[in-house]
Amino acid sequence: MESSLNVNNWLRRYGFLSGVLVIAFVIIVWRYAVDPQVTTAVLASTLRQSTPLVLGALCGLLGERSGVVNIGIEGQMLLAAFIGFLASVYTGNLALAIAAGMLTGALMGLLLAFMSVTLKMDQIIGGTVINILAIGLTGYFYTAGLTTQGKLQPIPLGPLADIPLFGRVFFNNPPITYATLILVMVVHYVLFFTRWGLRTRAVGEHPSAADTVGINVFTIRYVNVIIGGAIAGLAGAYLSLEAVGSFERLMTNGRGFVALAVMLFGKRTPLGSWGAALLFGFASALQTQLQFGGEIEIPHQFIGMLPYLLTILVLAGFVGRTRDPKALGQPYETE
Amino acid sequence: MSDASKTIVLEARGITKRFPGVLANDRVDLTLHKGEILALLGENGAGKSTLMNMLYGLYHPDEGEIWIKGEKVALKNPRDAIDRGIGMVHQHFQLVPVMTVAENVMLGSEVTRGAGYLDVREAERQVRKLSQQYGLEVDPTAVVEDLPVGTQQRVEIIKALYRHADVLILDEPTAVLTPQEAQELFRIMRDLTNQGVSIIFITHKLKEVLAVSDRIGVLRAGQYVGTADPKTATEASLAEMMVGRKVILQVEKAPAQPGEAVLQVKSLYVKDDRGQTAVAGIDLTVHAGEILGIAGVQGNGQRELVEALTGIRPIEEGQVTIAGQDSTHFTPRKNTELGVAHIPEDREKHGLVMAYSLADNMVLNNYYQKPYASGIVMHNDAIYAHGVQLVEQFDVRTPSVMTPASNLSGGNKQKVIVAREFSRPTKLLIAAQPTRGIDVGSIEFIHKQIVAQRDEGVAVLLVSAELDEVLGLADRVAVMFDGRIVKTLPITEATRERVGLLMAGSEA
Ligand SMILES: Nc1ncnc2c1ncn2[C@@H]1O[C@H](COP(=O)(O)OP(=O)(O)OP(=O)(O)O)[C@@H](O)[C@H]1O
Ligand SMILES: [Mg+2]
Numbered sequence: 001m002e003s004s005l006n007v008n009n010w011l012r013r014y015g016f017l018s019g020v021l022v023i024a025f026v027i028i029v030w031r032y033a034v035d036p037q038v039t040t041a042v043l044a045s046t047l048r049q050s051t052p053l054v055l056g057a058l059c060g061l062l063g064e065r066s067g068v069v070n071i072g073i074e075g076q077m078l079l080a081a082f083i084g085f086l087a088s089v090y091t092g093n094l095a096l097a098i099a100a101g102m103l104t105g106a107l108m109g110l111l112l113a114f115m116s117v118t119l120k121m122d123q124i125i126g127g128t129v130i131n132i133l134a135i136g137l138t139g140y141f142y143t144a145g146l147t148t149q150g151k152l153q154p155i156p157l158g159p160l161a162d163i164p165l166f167g168r169v170f171f172n173n174p175p176i177t178y179a180t181l182i183l184v185m186v187v188h189y190v191l192f193f194t195r196w197g198l199r200t201r202a203v204g205e206h207p208s209a210a211d212t213v214g215i216n217v218f219t220i221r222y223v224n225v226i227i228g229g230a231i232a233g234l235a236g237a238y239l240s241l242e243a244v245g246s247f248e249r250l251m252t253n254g255r256g257f258v259a260l261a262v263m264l265f266g267k268r269t270p271l272g273s274w275g276a277a278l279l280f281g282f283a284s285a286l287q288t289q290l291q292f293g294g295e296i297e298i299p300h301q302f303i304g305m306l307p308y309l310l311t312i313l314v315l316a317g318f319v320g321r322t323r324d325p326k327a328l329g330q331p332y333e334t335e
Numbered sequence: 336m337s338d339a340s341k342t343i344v345l346e347a348r349g350i351t352k353r354f355p356g357v358l359a360n361d362r363v364d365l366t367l368h369k370g371e372i373l374a375l376l377g378e379n380g381a382g383k384s385t386l387m388n389m390l391y392g393l394y395h396p397d398e399g400e401i402w403i404k405g406e407k408v409a410l411k412n413p414r415d416a417i418d419r420g421i422g423m424v425h426q427h428f429q430l431v432p433v434m435t436v437a438e439n440v441m442l443g444s445e446v447t448r449g450a451g452y453l454d455v456r457e458a459e460r461q462v463r464k465l466s467q468q469y470g471l472e473v474d475p476t477a478v479v480e481d482l483p484v485g486t487q488q489r490v491e492i493i494k495a496l497y498r499h500a501d502v503l504i505l506d507e508p509t510a511v512l513t514p515q516e517a518q519e520l521f522r523i524m525r526d527l528t529n530q531g532v533s534i535i536f537i538t539h540k541l542k543e544v545l546a547v548s549d550r551i552g553v554l555r556a557g558q559y560v561g562t563a564d565p566k567t568a569t570e571a572s573l574a575e576m577m578v579g580r581k582v583i584l585q586v587e588k589a590p591a592q593p594g595e596a597v598l599q600v601k602s603l604y605v606k607d608d609r610g611q612t613a614v615a616g617i618d619l620t621v622h623a624g625e626i627l628g629i630a631g632v633q634g635n636g637q638r639e640l641v642e643a644l645t646g647i648r649p650i651e652e653g654q655v656t657i658a659g660q661d662s663t664h665f666t667p668r669k670n671t672e673l674g675v676a677h678i679p680e681d682r683e684k685h686g687l688v689m690a691y692s693l694a695d696n697m698v699l700n701n702y703y704q705k706p707y708a709s710g711i712v713m714h715n716d717a718i719y720a721h722g723v724q725l726v727e728q729f730d731v732r733t734p735s736v737m738t739p740a741s742n743l744s745g746g747n748k749q750k751v752i753v754a755r756e757f758s759r760p761t762k763l764l765i766a767a768q769p770t771r772g773i774d775v776g777s778i779e780f781i782h783k784q785i786v787a788q789r790d791e792g793v794a795v796l797l798v799s800a801e802l803d804e805v806l807g808l809a810d811r812v813a814v815m816f817d818g819r820i821v822k823t824l825p826i827t828e829a830t831r832e833r834v835g836l837l838m839a840g841s842e843a
Contacts, residue, residue, distance in 0.1 A: 193452055193453055194447075194450075194451040194452055194453060195445040195447050195451040195453060196451060197453075198434075198438060198441075198442060198445060198453060199442070199443070201431075201434070202431050202434065202442050205431045205432070205433055205434070206429070206430070206431045206432070208429060209429035209430055209431050209439075209442070210431075210442065210443070211393070211412075211413065212391075212393065212413050212423070212425065212429045213413065213417070213429075213442050213443030213444070213494070213498075214412060214413045214414030214417050214443050214444075215442070215443050216412075323433075326432075334393075
């Protein structure tokens with residue numbers, strides 16, 4: 001009895017997920033048998049496309065779990081991409097450039113926290129301020145023709161990188177992509193298994209309950225939003241320093257908003273967001289492959305819509321169905 | 336027990352606290368001795384919660400001193416109070432609904448291993464230990480939102496004990512409890528004091544005060560007006576101390592003169608939030624000029640019945656007729672226009688818009704009608720004047736009618752709703768727990784108003800968990816058990832014992 005009940009529970013919780021994973025696995029193996037090169041390329045591209053999305057989602061969920069809506073991820077990424085790029089141009093040190101990007105994101109996070117936690121401003125407006133600020137600043141200070149020594153290169157992890165398919169996809173990546181995989185695990189662990197995570201979730205659900213047991217609601221919100229900002233900054237650094245190797249106007253291209261869809265699809269959990277980001281990354285990778293593989297006769301504008309179409313579908317289907325933290329978007333008032 | 340040799344664990348000296356336009360505490364002195372239960376009484380808005388929040392570090396006194404265990408302290412935040420052994424169960428529970436009991440208990444003082452890793456097992460073990468030691472039955476792995484209020488309250492008490500509180504502040508703990516749950520709480524309080532805990536206990540129920548406390552302190556309009564001894568005090572003497580005049584505790588009313596049927600309910604079926612049948616085939620009739628009281632232990636379908644009748648909850652089956660019209664599928668607004676007044680059980684959720692001013696709250700169900708509006712234009716002058724008049728008439732304690740509802744004390748929020756519902760012409764009054772959290776003076780007032788409505792020919796359906804209230808007001812008593820009305824008695828045949836047995840489900 002007991003065990004059959006457990007099986008039922010397990011199926012209900014993970015059944016759908018495992019089904020999807022098994023199907024995905026079968027398709028991947030099948031495609032690999034047919035065309036190993038393209039399959040490897042598409043999967044590697046999936047992982048890389050998903051990187052800024054999952055980082056953005058981590059930023060979003062840290063804020064939202066503590067009760068602060070952050071729609072300024074796009075702006076945080078964009079400005080961080082720009083500053084990171086400038087740092088790389090003028091110092092030639094990529095590690096320093098990444099740090100500059102993350103610092104930029106963190107400062108933008110500080111600004112958002114100040115507006116929404118201290119000034120108790122409407123959080124949507126706070127996020128919009130950040131987005132407009134970033135577009136304005138980067139547009140104004142952007143000068144064409146700046147070049148760098150290069151971009152972050154893949155670091156193959158020894159023999160692991162030679163495993164066919166999975167090794168090539170997972171163990172032959174540039175640093176920020178690796179860092180992202182680690183961050184997903186770390187944030188998941190922190191959020192659900194540590195003191196900090198418990199307090200963060202409590203503050204997002206019922207701030208006065210947290211206050212009455214001596215937790216400083218303001219500190220929790222500030223720190224989460226700032227750390228989230230740093231992570232969004234890393235996403236920006238990924239774009240300009242790892243993916244492209246230069247800065248272009250509006251190069252985030254809506255990824256900060258797609259990241260919010262990813263976060264919702266992943267039910268505001270890091271692991272869930274990672275899965276969702278892979279799906280979106282796959283849509284992007286497929287789109288590139290279809291456009292340049294030249295196999296199917298569909299106008300490329302339509303194929304280019306794929307990731308955004310997916311965003312709309314997810315948002316239409318999921319918003320309202322996920323359970324929001326109770327205090328989401330509400331400033332905390334004392335006395 | 337009580338004598339001068341007892342040590343003082345907590346002392347307030349000359350505490351003053353002002354809010355914009357309100358002097359909430361005026362040079363209050365209060366002492367709490369080790370191992371005693373001090374009952375704190377006072378009208379709604381007298382400043383009880385405010386004083387307690389200062390002792391707990393949530394609010395900060397403008398003047399005065401707080402001494403804990405012989406030491407003068409400046410409590411910057413609850414952490415400071417917790418560290419000094421103060422625990423508080425708030426008037427509105429401070430629990431995170433989606434988290435488990437163990438998580439709620441340890442929140443803020445977590446059990447961890449290594450770098451902040453939560454040791455949930457250990458926390459659960461500690462909760463079990465506390466729950467055994469003090470007889471507070473609770474499952475540490477249960478999710479709080481699934482628990483009944485009585486259990487949630489035990490979680491709050493465990494929360495305080497887990498933090499090694501030896502001074503426990505209970506702010507109106509019995510307001511939301513059934514009589515059985517309240518008895519259980521009193522037993523727990525006794526156990527705690529026997530183990531050296533000192534308790535401040537706030538309530539509006541004078542019977543409870545006399546039964547359970549060692550000493551009684553009374554606040555009136557922010558001032559500490561005196562101490563009473565439960566051995567010599569009576570309900571009447573306490574009421575007089577609180578209100579400053581004699582209070583009539585027993586409602587005086589002439590026999591009812593029932594007219595034609597106003598509310599008719601035929602084999603009504605309603606589901607609860609979880610989709611279970613909560614009202615299982617109810618028939619009832621309320622006539623003009625009579626009060627039908629529904630007695631019953633909370634959670635036997637009373638809430639769903641009321642919500643269905645007022646149009647908040649869909650009706651599965653059956654028929655409701657109000658004043659000759661089939662109102663089975665009426666919206667709340669249509670019901671209101673038909674002449675239904677409703678005092679909801681959950682005043683914060685269904686009664687008021689917390690962020691709105693009192694004046695706006697007082698026209699919440701007829702703001703779109705004359706004289707408050709013509710077309711799409713609101714007449715704020717009329718709304719304001721209406722608010723001023725009701726605040727005066729119903730003695731709502733507030734700095735102004737433009738104050739947001741959220742700033743009022745618990746009982747004054749209730750009065751705002753009562754004022755609104757009694758201020759327009761009605762045919763049917765549905766009152767659910769109309770005096771929950773209200774002081775004796777205001778209870779008297781509201782009871783008189785209900786009887787006055789009846790005498791003007793309004794049909795009244797009164798739902799209350801207070802058996803005394805039902806027996807004191809009703810002309811007929813219907814006892815609800817398990818979604819059904821098991822018996823309807825004329826008031827002359829409704830004795831405490833008989834109704835009590837019926838409420839417990841035994842056919843009498
Ligand atoms: N946060 C606040 N802002 C402004 N005024 C407040 C605030 N809290 C309480 N008050 C006011 O202070 C006074 C005392 O309120 P308090 O809540 O202490 O009363 P109480 O004795 O606990 O009453 P009740 O029995 O109704 O709970 C009231 O007039 C109330 O309106
Ligand atoms: Mg109070």
